[in-house]
Amino acid sequence: MSGEVPLWEVFIRPRNGLSHKHVGSIHAADEVMAVQAARDVYTRRGEGNSIWVVPSKAITASDPAHADENFEPTSDKIYRHPTFYDIPEEVGHM
Amino acid sequence: MYSQGLIGADGRTNETPEFLERFQRRIDAEEKIEPNDEMPEGYRRTLVRQIGQHAHSEIVGMLPEGNWITRAPSLRRKAALLAKVQDEGGHGLYLYSAAETLGVSREEMTEELLDGRAKYSSIFNYPTLSWADIGTIGWLVDGAAIMNQIPLCRCSFGPYARAMIRVCKEESFHQRQGYEIVMTLAQGSPEQKEMAQDSLNRWWWPSIMMFGPHDADSQHSDQSMTWKIKRFSNDELRQKFIDATVPQAEYLGLTIPDPDLKWNEEKGGYDHGPIDWDEFWRVVKGHGPMAKDRIKARKKAWDDGKWVRDAALAHAEKRQARKMAAE
Ligand SMILES: [Fe+2]
Numbered sequence: 001m002s003g004e005v006p007l008w009e010v011f012i013r014p015r016n017g018l019s020h021k022h023v024g025s026i027h028a029a030d031e032v033m034a035v036q037a038a039r040d041v042y043t044r045r046g047e048g049n050s051i052w053v054v055p056s057k058a059i060t061a062s063d064p065a066h067a068d069e070n071f072e073p074t075s076d077k078i079y080r081h082p083t084f085y086d087i088p089e090e091v092g093h094m
Numbered sequence: 095m096y097s098q099g100l101i102g103a104d105g106r107t108n109e110t111p112e113f114l115e116r117f118q119r120r121i122d123a124e125e126k127i128e129p130n131d132e133m134p135e136g137y138r139r140t141l142v143r144q145i146g147q148h149a150h151s152e153i154v155g156m157l158p159e160g161n162w163i164t165r166a167p168s169l170r171r172k173a174a175l176l177a178k179v180q181d182e183g184g185h186g187l188y189l190y191s192a193a194e195t196l197g198v199s200r201e202e203m204t205e206e207l208l209d210g211r212a213k214y215s216s217i218f219n220y221p222t223l224s225w226a227d228i229g230t231i232g233w234l235v236d237g238a239a240i241m242n243q244i245p246l247c248r249c250s251f252g253p254y255a256r257a258m259i260r261v262c263k264e265e266s267f268h269q270r271q272g273y274e275i276v277m278t279l280a281q282g283s284p285e286q287k288e289m290a291q292d293s294l295n296r297w298w299w300p301s302i303m304m305f306g307p308h309d310a311d312s313q314h315s316d317q318s319m320t321w322k323i324k325r326f327s328n329d330e331l332r333q334k335f336i337d338a339t340v341p342q343a344e345y346l347g348l349t350i351p352d353p354d355l356k357w358n359e360e361k362g363g364y365d366h367g368p369i370d371w372d373e374f375w376r377v378v379k380g381h382g383p384m385a386k387d388r389i390k391a392r393k394k395a396w397d398d399g400k401w402v403r404d405a406a407l408a409h410a411e412k413r414q415a416r417k418m419a420a421e
């Protein structure tokens with residue numbers, strides 16, 4: 001046994017209709033205790049009605065050093081946006 | 095903590111002037127820095143130290159107040175104090191979680207606190223001698239914490255700023271429950287009012303020392319301001335605090351224990367008497383009246399909790415093994 005208590009990322013849904021949002025992390029021996037600890041630490045004042053915990057080591061993140069290549073094409077490919085197309089005023093828009 | 099392992103493994107940065115300039119441009123543009131972004135080693139080190147100290151302060155800060163939970167004078171006061179102390183524990187945890195995104199582990203931080211290497215706010219090395227102290231701490235110590243923490247909500251490091259927003263939302267309750275306690279005493283019997291005054295006498299100076307040394311003597315300030323970790327200087331924040339609290343004391347009919355305190359029309363703020371920095375440094379260096387007790391209490395909690403941590407991990411392993419066998 002390593003003796004290190006695992007780390008979990010905590011996601012909370014503020015209310016139905018919204019998606020879960022990352023709020024921070026918590027240490028706990030297992031997923032049951034992680035949910036309990038997350039409730040005590042992150043929802044003392046009605047911050048949400050649903051909690052997800054995910055082992056931190058299960059998360060793979062994109063590399064910020066590659067952010068330019070990864071995310072640039074969206075502004076590069078302006079034809080993806082509706083404003084790229086010229087439509088006469090009188091046709092109106094949907 | 096998206097990938098704290100990654101940061102821990104290669105935290106080294108190649109700090110050419112171009113690198114530093116690029117980083118500073120992001121800071122100046124008010125861009126938030128996130129854990130996996132490239133950052134100067136000094137920026138990371140400053141934040142690890144500052145967030146760590148801040149987290150330790152929240153945790154150690156539970157002790158002087160926890161001391162009065164069983165002796166709170168009414169159920170209402172007890173429920174409020176319990177909730178407040180629990181909040182402080184939560185603050186410590188949000189902050190540890192923010193520091194961990196920088197690649198430092200919770201175990202390392204705990205170790206540093208327990209072996210005395212890590213610092214925490216010197217205010218918690220003073221004893222809570224009477225119930226009035228619980229009121230004064232909420233009013234002044236949490237009040238000072240609010241002054242310090244509001245600008246930190248705009249700190250350039252994302253996780254720290256986000257943790258501070260959560261913390262600030264909760265501090266206002268702390269400050270108000272404290273002021274209400276002091277107000278009740280100040281408007282009570284002569285003995286109760288005397289208790290409130292005695293408490294103010296003991297906590298005033300340590301509270302204004304919470305803002306740290308004068309700007310001229312503060313080593314890390316300039317760089318922290320340039321990196322927008324800090325937004326106001328120690329003296330600026332101290333001045334705001336004094337200007338806010340003096341009228342609050344007057345309202346209570348209590349006297350601030352500073353004979354040199356007077357309104358300065360020209361600057362639109364109060365002038366205060368000299369601060370005893372020798373005492374400040376003595377307490378920072380661990381010679382405060384309660385320093386040994388605080389660490390002893392933390393160590394005891396950690397040691398006494400060992401079997402719980404071990405049992406929880408053993409239980410988790412057993413469940414895991416059973417699940418695997420069933421699959
Ligand atoms: Fe706090």
Ligand SMILES: [Fe+2]
Nearest residue numbers: 182236265268
């Ligand atoms: Fe507080």
